[in-house]
Amino acid sequence: MATIAVPRPALPPKSASQRGSTPVDSSSPLESLGLPSPPQLPGSHPIPISNSRSPVCLCAADDDSASSYTHSPPPSHVRAHPQASLLYPPDAFARVDGEHASIYEIDAASVAEALDFASRQPLPPPSLVFPWLHGLHPENHTQRTFFDGHQCSLGSMPNCLRAITIVKADGHLDAARLKGAIAPAEFMRLGAAPEFLDADPVCGLSVRNFHIQPAKVAATSDIVVYGLDPDENRRVAWQVAVAQKRWRNKQLAQAKDMPVYSTFVCTSPFSVFEESHGDLVAVDVTGKRTGRVLDLAEQEHQEMRNMTAISEICHNVFLGPSPEPGSAEEQRFDVLIECSDTGRLDPSAIQFIAEHPGQLPRPTSICFPSSGSVLPPSWSQAEADAIIKTCKWIHRISHSTMPEPHTTSSQDSVALQHVKSHNPAAGNAGGRKVLIHCADGYTESTLLAIAYYSFNTGLPVPDAWIKLHTTERRNFFAYPSDVSLLSAIGPRLLCESPMSSGKSLEDIANLARSEPAWFSDLDGSLPSRILDYLYLGNLVHANNPELLAQLNIHQILSIGESASWTKEDLDKWGSDNICFVQGIQDNGIDPLTEEFGRCLEFIGKGVQKGTATLVHCRVGVSRSATICIAEVMRALNLSFPRAYCFVRARRLNVIIQPHLLFAYELLRWEERLRQKRGSLEPYKREMEWGEIAREIALMNRPYSR
Template identity: 50%
Template sequence: MPGRSSTPPPHLTLNTSSRGTPAAIPNKHLPVCSPGPVVRGLQTPPASPPSKDAVDESPFITGSDFCDDPPLFTITADQMAQALEHMATQPMPSTEQVFPWLHGLHADNQIQLAFFANRRKSVRKAPRIRSITLVKTGGNLCSSKLKGAISPDELLPPSSDETMFIECDPREGFSVRNFQIQACKLAMVSDIIVYGDEKTNPSETIALAKRISKAQRQYEAQNGYPRCMFNTFMLNDSFGHVQTKYPDLVGIDASGAMTGNVVDFFYWERYEMCAMSKASEISSNVFLGPTPDPALDAGCMSDQTFDLLIETNDLAHVPDAVSLRKFRGLLERPNRKGPLHMEFASSGSIMPPTWSHSEVDALMNMCKWIFEIANPQEVRPSKRKTSVEDEAIEMVDIAQPRKVLIHCTDGYTETSLLGLAYFMYAEGLPVHDAWVKLHREKGRNFFAYPTDVALLTQIQPRILQESPRFNGSVFHVSDPKWLSQLDGSLPSRILPYMYLGNLGHANNPELLRELGITRILSVGETLDWPRDVRQQLDWSDENLMMIDRVQDNGVDPLWDEFERCLKFIEDGKKEGGATLVHCRVGVSRSATICIAEVMNELGLSFPRAYCFVRARRLNVIIQPHLRFTYELLKWEEYQRQRRNEPLRRELEWATIAREIALMNKPYSR
């Protein structure tokens, strides 16, 4: 990571339009997570019980007076480091203390108020909590960025004449995923430290600090806080001094390079995605994996040396016979240095029922061509003609097999059509066996489009007939029932013994058995199985668990169910099986349980566990709502307490929410 450019890209901010945002990871999408029906008795949250871990309202920070009107203070790097460390080691406020306030309750948003507050004005007030917020003068967070720092425009209106905080609560609509407002909401109940980089004129920092102090006075008056309960400080040490003495507080150094000292969600999602889809051999000398990325840690990359890299992407075409002959000649050059690169059309590019025979011919020729260069010992010298063009491709003896990597950005989506077709051809497997064996025996996670399922099922007889390793009759191959219910995606393997999926996966018990899944944990959604299925497949009641009355509505808690759910998953692990955790879509309620288990099993902090699960959900982005996310941070506290470890968060709530909002912004419509 040292020396890498900053992530997220410099133009990605919470307050910009979608224009100029970075390219999202291909095929990822944000599914719609309905809050579900409003159940009588659940329209409003229950009254908050007395807080068990209320935050001390005394200031975290001590500093020196700078001026009285408005009140401003200065602070040293030592004092700032001590204050941030103190905050990181304090328990977070209880969930009941900060919700529904964190959801965003604007006075004009009648939908949000009716759902969460139901005219109870008491829950609209800001809770008695305090935090620390760092604001960088100028707002350029691409360099000299301290841990958790935000830009002034995330807190203040654009006009420098206005001395109030922006209204971050949404005026209209309903959402339980307002991650983009959390940094601002927490800043309003924070002691705020303003700092600049080496190029910042001190007068700019003073002017910004005065605006913030005046905004704090106005906010205190509006919300009934004592005057000067929250204060504004200016860092009087240079950024270079902080970088030298407290490197753990620096996320991006003065040159704009990531330091690696602060958890970076963009980096860790990419790292975990590549670690999950790390290149592995699916058939002799043929590998599937992500596009090699030298910016990532070598620990998640393959240690293999490849002769040929085949990248599958949406802009590529299927190579014709002339191109294949050309690449064959290049591969055999004795003075060739490094791997040879070529491209192939991505998954979903051949669309039933309009696909042409020439497209299938090209796919088959590609599979044969790869097999011949990877397994020359099984190919006799011959001269054959392609069915695409009247061109002869001369097959000659090759000195040694060539290692081939079929790759794409995420390592599991665009490669799936070519990877599955080749696996069927090279191993002589029907599509249903290829699906299961590639996942279970070869350990590959992959996502195929429904069109790929239809195509491979239709051309299965031809693949098997031309396969060098299929010995049976194509007329005696029958497809299992579960294949017809498959939409292309398998449940996501989060851990060897735990899968994350949707209600469709849960209602396909034959598929689950094929994958070695022996238990089902249903979070808020009921299975819809035919009466005789449970008996036929020997699904006992003890292998099914239902967590009832948990809607994805930002009100219903999951905390009380964590221990019971994790014990059910653990029992399945002890039996040598695997558990499917599902809700309706597989992104919020069930994802929350899976993150809790990853934190419990691997001992990861919430930010790292979140990226771990997010990467392994394949083409779907997990979306635990605000309350579930907050509960998981409290779960981290509990985990540390149970392991007799001192409480210390890697990142604070406002920073985590801000990072999640930035990660999801490229996918928002």
């Protein structure tokens, strides 16, 4: 299947060889599969995109997805039980008949009541709605042949679904937006002959068609049209009703028992929602987000902020995300070192700051190259010298080991041109506070953070690498080039470290040469710490048992892919600490729900033994990510969309991509967990399937092209 490299947004693109491309078993960009680009999903506001994602490969499924494993047809005892709705039958609502269709009038209170009721309805079993939700266009022979070859019943549109789709008549979702609202253009064509879109891709194979789900859901929904202009609301409602009727007639050609769905027009002004049903208002009439409706993009960024919060890694040296200019957070520090792709290796700038503690405004900012941008073997001795000198001057600034300030010279003035200053204030006595930062708090700053941590502590680079993650609790992402560069300059970092005073050169050399085996197999990235006892990784991580032991990972859970260990490693770990779930491919067919109990029980045994568990598949973004999301939902009592954002943020530079079937199973898992807890509060989904899929599609769009 086709794959395509996707550069991190908002940063100068670098090739995979430069930045260490990390392949991801996730959905392919539509163009690479021969699919047309989906229509722009409107009204999402400009999405704040993290510039933390490394180049990734987006593909339809793992390259083992066309394996011999097959999916059994639904058992004969499984029956379609249509979801109940307060909008069906619509007899309680005023009906208005037109020439070609009918619409019903509804007020804000009834809309709120109907949505609340719908959110408590159980979802049908996956076997009743898949593979239809994947998208089975009649002309897409690739997609249909794939599922037919795996003994999947292609069937017609399921008759067990009855959702509610909220449509804003004018299509402008950046103001006066209700929870889950979409624009008419996302599911239909307006005009003289209105009709629903057939959103199924006409060619190519993908099991991650999140972008088509709003249209799929609309086709199985009662539709409520609202907006700010009553006349426009009614005009659009008439067109929706006509298109809805035409769509049903088309489906009746394939199935004779298709449900009847209705179109409603909301007669209440939007102000009634704001005044009486604020929990349904995502964006108010002025265009301001209310914060009362979950937004996945914002939730992911909040989780990233929580994960990367600024912390002190060494005396007076801190690491974290870039603070807002002029903020109280920024004012905590005397010196800001921003690591970015445009940064320069110029130790004279930080030397100038070190030598003039009382003559510069506070805070004072300089730049440093981002991780992955200094590339061995092409890097020069001058670049190595500059990194060492930068570490030395950071140490002197943070420990105030400099002599008295001296008079500024013309040469100093030249150095000052490389320094960007902000608000004036006196430096801190006894050492100044230095913040090493980057946009996301964990990617671009990794090279400098590890180099300085090794220099400051006198630890060899491999030990510094591990302790920065374990002892200092920092999550970070490095590139293979960082491993090579730090390994090369490691002996010099130790020789010039203030902690090496009194040690012989021979002792230092022996310490530097004692590079562990796990470090030579490191591709730059550690497994992703999801919870203290739960790591998510790939097959490369799984095949490095020495690295796992360094991270207190002594259990391994393999989902569909087994690690290639020696018999010695297997005997050392013990069979009780290894669990292999076989026969689960990333193909959109093999379900995982039946394995949740077994997998989570295994993870729990690790907790009881005081050890962490690595969950992995091939690339660590779909099958294993699904298991990690399920555990986060269970352990933290989070809804599926919140747990999805929690894991997505902590997977660092790799974008998790559970396919549609896994995502649907997780939404049903949320339902099961709430029921098991026996809560007095009836179960209610925080977000519906169409909402979740739409927002995931929007979040992923910047990483596909």
